Amino acid sequence: MTLRWKFLLVGGLIFIVLAAAIYFPILRRRVKRAAKLQQQSAEQARRELTQPIAINPGDPRVKSKLFWASDTIDSMLVPVTVELPLSNDPVLRSKQVLNTLLAGPVDAELRTLPPDALLLAFYLLPDGTAIADFSEALATSIPSGIASEQLAVNSITRTLEANVPQVQRLKILIHGQEVETLAGHLDLTGTFLVNTKPAQAPVQLVPTARGEDKPATPVPAPGALTPDKSPGKLAQPEHKP
Amino acid sequence: MLSFAVEVRRALEQQGFQVVQTRQGNENPSFDDRSATANAQRGAVFVTLHISSTGLPGTARVYVNSDLAPIADSNGLLPWDRAQAPFLGLSRTFGDFVQGFLAQRFKGSPETAQTASVRQLRTTAAPAIAVEISSVTVDDRADLDRMAPGVADAIARGAAAFRPVYVVPRTPGAVL
Numbered sequence: 001m002t003l004r005w006k007f008l009l010v011g012g013l014i015f016i017v018l019a020a021a022i023y024f025p026i027l028r029r030r031v032k033r034a035a036k037l038q039q040q041s042a043e044q045a046r047r048e049l050t051q052p053i054a055i056n057p058g059d060p061r062v063k064s065k066l067f068w069a070s071d072t073i074d075s076m077l078v079p080v081t082v083e084l085p086l087s088n089d090p091v092l093r094s095k096q097v098l099n100t101l102l103a104g105p106v107d108a109e110l111r112t113l114p115p116d117a118l119l120l121a122f123y124l125l126p127d128g129t130a131i132a133d134f135s136e137a138l139a140t141s142i143p144s145g146i147a148s149e150q151l152a153v154n155s156i157t158r159t160l161e162a163n164v165p166q167v168q169r170l171k172i173l174i175h176g177q178e179v180e181t182l183a184g185h186l187d188l189t190g191t192f193l194v195n196t197k198p199a200q201a202p203v204q205l206v207p208t209a210r211g212e213d214k215p216a217t218p219v220p221a222p223g224a225l226t227p228d229k230s231p232g233k234l235a236q237p238e239h240k241p
Numbered sequence: 242m243l244s245f246a247v248e249v250r251r252a253l254e255q256q257g258f259q260v261v262q263t264r265q266g267n268e269n270p271s272f273d274d275r276s277a278t279a280n281a282q283r284g285a286v287f288v289t290l291h292i293s294s295t296g297l298p299g300t301a302r303v304y305v306n307s308d309l310a311p312i313a314d315s316n317g318l319l320p321w322d323r324a325q326a327p328f329l330g331l332s333r334t335f336g337d338f339v340q341g342f343l344a345q346r347f348k349g350s351p352e353t354a355q356t357a358s359v360r361q362l363r364t365t366a367a368p369a370i371a372v373e374i375s376s377v378t379v380d381d382r383a384d385l386d387r388m389a390p391g392v393a394d395a396i397a398r399g400a401a402a403f404r405p406v407y408v409v410p411r412t413p414g415a416v417l
Contacts, residue, residue, distance in 0.1 A: 074297045074349075145293030146304050146373050150357040180272070180360060185291065185371075187360040189322075 059085035065162040066101050067155045069110040075147045077112070077155055079162065080105060090166040094130060095122050097163045101155060112155035114141030120175070128168030129191060130160065136175045142183050149186035157194050167194045245290050245374070248389040252397035261285075273321075276364035280324065286335055286403065287369035288396055289361050292385065296375030299384065300347050301392055303340040303354040304371040305332040306362040324366035331368040334406055339370060339399030346391040368407060372396065 064086060065079040084100060087093045098119050104111045117138040123131040142152055153172065160167045169191040172182075179188050243266070250260045261282060263275040270278075279287045296302070309326040312319060325332070336354030344350045354370065362369045374388055 074300075075295070075302075143294035145295055145376070146291060146357050146359055146371060147293055147302065147375075148295040153358075185357075185359060185361075187358040187363055189360070190358075192358075 056087065057085060059087050062086045062163075064097055064100075065159070066097065066105075067112070067158040067162070068101075068105040069112050069151060069155075071107065071110055075151055077151065077158060079158075086163070090164050091122055091124050094124070094132075094160060094164045094167060095119060097159055098122065098132065098156065101159050112152050114138060116141055124167065128166060128195070129171060130164075130167040130169065130194070131171045131173060132156065133173040133176055139174045139179065139183050144183045144185070146185045149182045149184075152182065153186060153192060157192050161194050165195055165197075168196070170194050242290055242292060244386065245292075245389045245392060248393035249288065249290065249396050252390075252393035253400060256397045256401045258397075258400060272361050273364060275361060276321075276324065276366075279369070280364075280366045282367070284407075285367045286400060286407070287362075287365045287367045288400075289359075289369070289371045290392075291371060291373040293373045293376045296373075297349050298376050299388070300350040301343045301372060301374045301388070301395075302351060303336040303343065304357045304359055304362075304373065305329065305336040305354050306369070307356045307358045309363065319366055321364055324364050325362050325369060328366065328368050331407060332362070332370060335368045335399065335403045336370040338402045339372065339396055342395035342398045342402075343372075343392065346395055347388070368403070 061083050062085070063081050064084050066082055067077040067079055070076040070078040082100065084096065086096055102113050102117055102119060104113070104115060108115070114137050116135075118135040119132060120135055121131075121133040125131070138152075142148060156172070157170055160170060171178075171191045172188050173179075174182075174188075182188055243264075246262060250262065253260050261278060263278045264270055275289075279285060306325045306329060308329065309323045312323065312326055319327070333354060340351060340354045344352050357371075359371045362371060372392065374385065374392060377385075
């Protein structure tokens with residue numbers, strides 16, 4: 001091999017090494033960026049599936065009442081008036097107010113629902129029964145206990161009562177499934193009473209004679225209203241685990 | 242929680258009640274299993290004990306089940322899934338007695354029983370209450386332990402005050 005060829009070979013090798021030294025960090029950055037983009041895409045897809053309904057600026061701005069925990073009285077709800085552009089469609093409107101409720105108040109201590117809980121779906125049947133499907137976080141992240149579970153459900157039903165008069169009853173699902181309790185205590189097998197007077201103006205919070213918030217009440221099955229009877233013999237359970 | 246149950250059992254037995262516990266240790270009977278134990282007794286009251294994750298520490302609340310649809314079956318049988326319905330009035334009276342004694346002992350507790358859709362109470366065919374103690378957020382667990390005798394005493398005194406109101410067909414009893 002001539003001296004000229006040796007120089008060319010060494011020069012070529014040096015060029016390759018230099019080019020690699022320059023290009024390798026760039027390549028590494030690009031790979032990292034691509035991986036990050038892929039991760040963002042997955043997150044973006046998840047958000048697109050679960051993100052709150054976009055507020056349409058064209059919708060009329062309405063003073064809506066959202067029910068969060070009181071900062072003065074333990075285990076009580078207080079209405080907070082928030083001006084929101086709300087749809088006239090009851091399903092969209094329900095999604096808008098519930099997503100605002102889930103987003104929480106300014107003071108995070110007054111939340112009634114876990115910050116990572118999502119409203120996955122909301123349906124309204126012709127008879128006024130609404131079905132709200134929440135992510136599992138509603139059940140797994142809520143502080144366990146009768147008071148906190150009742151407060152969570154009451155904040156949902158009160159908020160719907162105040163803003164969506166078409167909703168008369170509410171059934172709560174967790175990740176598309178019916179569950180026995182919210183977090184071990186509160187009964188989710190039935191529906192909760194929301195509005196007793198359908199399609200009227202938003203209803204104010206009605207204190208009970210005991211001075212507490214009116215609790216969300218399970219609704220009787222249609223056609224089951226007859227005079228009460230004295231206790232009789234127990235029937236067998238229909239579904240015993 | 243079991244240490245609370247032991248205290249409550251002792252206090253109830255001192256008042257002359259027979260006590261049946263739905264669990265003795267770490268077993269986890271279903272809601273229906275617990276109700277089945279209670280519903281097998283005659284003239285019983287049912288008390289379920291809980292410690293909350295929230296609420297004003299050092300207070301205790303009594304819950305009775307929210308209103309249930311009245312029994313409509315014409316066969317005279319009590320539907321399992323609404324077994325509590327005919328007992329709601331008695332449950333409220335019993336709950337108010339217990340809550341009254343708790344309020345005397347634990348300042349900041351409500352004066353009367355609250356209502357909530359408590360799953361365990363719905364299938365219980367007896368005057369039934371849930372007692373929830375606040376809360377697990379106390380800095381020192383001993384603070385909760387110190388509440389046990391007071392809670393037990395309030396439940397036992399509440400049950401004793403309730404006894405004349407609750408017409409017992411046969412043997413008096415209490416179920417935990």
